[in-house]
Amino acid sequence: MKKKIGIWIAVVFGLILLSACGEKSQEDVVEKLDEKLEEMDGYKAKADMKMKTGKEDQDYKLDIWHKKKDFYKVALNSQADEKGSQVILKNEDGVFVLTPALDKSFKFQTDWPENSSQPYLFQSLVKDVKEDPEAEFEANDTHYIFKTKTNYQSNNNLPFQEIHFNKKTYTPDLVKVLDKDKQALVEVKFSEFDTKPSFKKDDFEMKKDESSNNTDEAVSKTKGETDQPLSVVFPENISGAELEEKKEVNLENGERVILSYSGEKDFTLIQEKMDTAPTIASPQEVKGDIVNLGQSIGALSENTLEWTHNGVDYYLASEDLTKEELIEVAQSVQGKEVK
Numbered sequence: 001m002k003k004k005i006g007i008w009i010a011v012v013f014g015l016i017l018l019s020a021c022g023e024k025s026q027e028d029v030v031e032k033l034d035e036k037l038e039e040m041d042g043y044k045a046k047a048d049m050k051m052k053t054g055k056e057d058q059d060y061k062l063d064i065w066h067k068k069k070d071f072y073k074v075a076l077n078s079q080a081d082e083k084g085s086q087v088i089l090k091n092e093d094g095v096f097v098l099t100p101a102l103d104k105s106f107k108f109q110t111d112w113p114e115n116s117s118q119p120y121l122f123q124s125l126v127k128d129v130k131e132d133p134e135a136e137f138e139a140n141d142t143h144y145i146f147k148t149k150t151n152y153q154s155n156n157n158l159p160f161q162e163i164h165f166n167k168k169t170y171t172p173d174l175v176k177v178l179d180k181d182k183q184a185l186v187e188v189k190f191s192e193f194d195t196k197p198s199f200k201k202d203d204f205e206m207k208k209d210e211s212s213n214n215t216d217e218a219v220s221k222t223k224g225e226t227d228q229p230l231s232v233v234f235p236e237n238i239s240g241a242e243l244e245e246k247k248e249v250n251l252e253n254g255e256r257v258i259l260s261y262s263g264e265k266d267f268t269l270i271q272e273k274m275d276t277a278p279t280i281a282s283p284q285e286v287k288g289d290i291v292n293l294g295q296s297i298g299a300l301s302e303n304t305l306e307w308t309h310n311g312v313d314y315y316l317a318s319e320d321l322t323k324e325e326l327i328e329v330a331q332s333v334q335g336k337e338v339k
Contacts, residue, residue: 026137029144029165033126036170036195042067043171044197045121047190049076051294054331055236058294062188064120065197071112074120076297086297088112088290089304096283097290097297098206099308100157105206106285106299112290117150117161119175119188124165134225142167143174150177154289154300154323158185171195192268230255230273230312237332240264240323265319267329273311305330 024032039238059079066072072090087098116216118124128148129135136147143164150161157177157179164174171193177186234243241263249256254274261267288301296306305316316330 015171023139024144026135029137029139029170030126030130032170033129033165037126040068040195042071042197043122044119044194045122045171045190046192046193047188049120049189050187052185053294053335054294062120065199065203066121066123067199067204072121073204076089078295084307088297089206090202093206095290096206097299102308102311104308106286107283108286108290108299109287110289110314116153116289117177119161119177119186122172125172125175128161129163141165154291155327156324157328169193169195213339228311230257230260230271231310232271233330233333234259235269235326236330236334238263239267239321239329241266263327265318265320266314267321267326267330269333270315270317272313272315287301291327293327295331295334298327299328 003195008300043064043066045062045064047064049060049062051058051060060095061077061079063073063075063077065074070090074088075085076087077085085099085101087096087100089096089098095112097106097108098104110254110278113121113124117128128150129146131151132148134149138145144167146163146165148161148163150158152158158177159180160178160182161174162174162176162178162184164245165171166173171190172188173190175186176184179185219335232246241261242261243248245257245258245260247258247260249258249274251274254272256270256272257270259269261269262304286301286306288304291298291300291305295310296307298305302323302325303317303319307314307330314330314333316326316333321329
């Protein structure tokens with residue numbers, strides 16, 4: 001009997017030791033993530049992002065820079081469209097979205113990135129983990145995995161995410177943003193994550209980004225692109241409306257097409273292309289949200305959504321469509337006109 005009791009005590013003691021030396025709890029991991037953020041002065045990361053929110057998948061190469069406390073630079077380089085490469089920049093002057101190939105810039109009146117989930121920003125991922133009381137947690141041999149709710153104020157079609165943090169570094173390796181059916185519509189795979197980066201004094205200045213593409217080759221290329229005629233594209237998601245009128249307007253230095261839709265919910269889509277190469281100008285101010293449409297970064301306000309793609313400026317406006325519906329219509333603007 002004493003022998004059996006001794007064996008039982010040894011087993012229990014062994015289990016206690018294994019538990020103490022084994023997997024960290026969810027609370028332990030969240031605490032470590034917080035410590036990681038606190039000890040870093042910033043980071044530089046590289047990632048591949050695939051978006052399945054439109055008719056065709058969109059692939060991006062991301063360069064993500066952050067310097068404490070509020071300096072950010074996220075370069076999104078489109079794999080299919082060099083002109084579609086854009087930069088989200090936050091510095092002491094505000095929040096900007098730059099399209100270097102076209103020398104276009106928007107200045108946002110927004111508290112980005114704090115106002116919404118950001119699948120490529122470390123601190124945003126940790127914030128979502130901490131603020132979801134129903135977050136699910138599991139661990140495998142290499143990663144701590146959290147399944148949480150997202151906070152996309154302008155788009156409720158992406159309510160969930162799955163975040164894989166590396167066990168050794170406590171930095172993200174993979175993020176999947178999921179729809180209501182738990183299907184991954186956005187996937188971010190990190191290939192590099194430097195937690196001890198160095199920055200130059202002007203790394204977060206807007207002029208450096210705007211002028212970085214101002215080579216003779218880039219200007220020549222841009223002129224060639226602007227010489228091409230406007231190729232009108234139509235939304236495939238029209239929210240129960242029908243095309244009522246197509247109006248073509250000749251401008252002094254370009255052309256504009258106005259598409260008017262009417263039905264259950266009316267909206268107007270304007271497409272505009274300039275004939276002359278653009279020059280660096282003061283940024284256009286926008287009061288609204290930064291939204292990733294897949295093919296481009298857009299500026300979303302209460303009743304309008306504007307973006308640039310393939311050298312064409314798009315303006316979508318409606319008093320009837322919700323913000324989610326504006327995004328859905330914009331993401332579907334890919335169909336060519338049927339003759």
